[in-house]
Amino acid sequence: MDLKETAILGDNIGEHWYYCSKAAATRRLLGDAPIKRILDVGAGSGFFTHHLLAHTEAREAWCVDISYIADSSATTAGKPVHYRRGIETVDADLVLLMDVLEHVDDDLGLLKAYVDTVPSGSRFLMTVPAFQFLWSGHDDFLEHKRRYTLAQFETLARNAGLTVQRGAYYFGAVFPIAAALRLLPLGRKGLAPRSQLKRHHPLVNTVLKTLCKLELPLMGMNRLAGLSVFVLARKP
Numbered sequence: 001m002d003l004k005e006t007a008i009l010g011d012n013i014g015e016h017w018y019y020c021s022k023a024a025a026t027r028r029l030l031g032d033a034p035i036k037r038i039l040d041v042g043a044g045s046g047f048f049t050h051h052l053l054a055h056t057e058a059r060e061a062w063c064v065d066i067s068y069i070a071d072s073s074a075t076t077a078g079k080p081v082h083y084r085r086g087i088e089t090v091d092a093d094l095v096l097l098m099d100v101l102e103h104v105d106d107d108l109g110l111l112k113a114y115v116d117t118v119p120s121g122s123r124f125l126m127t128v129p130a131f132q133f134l135w136s137g138h139d140d141f142l143e144h145k146r147r148y149t150l151a152q153f154e155t156l157a158r159n160a161g162l163t164v165q166r167g168a169y170y171f172g173a174v175f176p177i178a179a180a181l182r183l184l185p186l187g188r189k190g191l192a193p194r195s196q197l198k199r200h201h202p203l204v205n206t207v208l209k210t211l212c213k214l215e216l217p218l219m220g221m222n223r224l225a226g227l228s229v230f231v232l233a234r235k236p
Contacts, residue, residue: 017205021212023051025170029232039092041114042100050076062090089117097126102144111160124233130226136182153229162233168219169226173211
């Protein structure tokens, strides 16, 4: 989760429909393959790493983010988590880049750099925001450089030396709502740089969470539309 938005949701991150659903999609895409060590690049608050440590057999994690004030360590579910401003090599079998590559000018260079830090066989689970036509003030607030199509993101992964195993869009169930809000004339108000993340009424939060949960079993087949692009790849 981007550190810019941490204060908005506070301790309720895990209950927010967007992050709750994205965490569920992450676990579904990873499947049952064992996880030992996680490298979370651009981790921010480390939400997805904490989720995986709590819900899988993963034993240890490194969260890397240049926004950290200093290196430190803590535990989640009794498992060590190391927070670092940078890292050279790590014996991780899962690398997370959750909404990271859209923030940098050289997305291919950054991805290649981390492909080189982990051993062969390591998996990469990556997400980016979908479709340039959905650009809004939220992207400006988070200092995004671009949004991607699924085909573009899969090509990026291959050019970085990875073998793509699965790719899909997610949040397709709420895609029409978001597209309408951003593309209709009233949506132009959202062009001002500001976060669109907010705490919803419990009923609204439940409805959005339910829509995403219903979509989850079909996620692997969705190559048409959604708000996020997911790619699972492996280093040969």
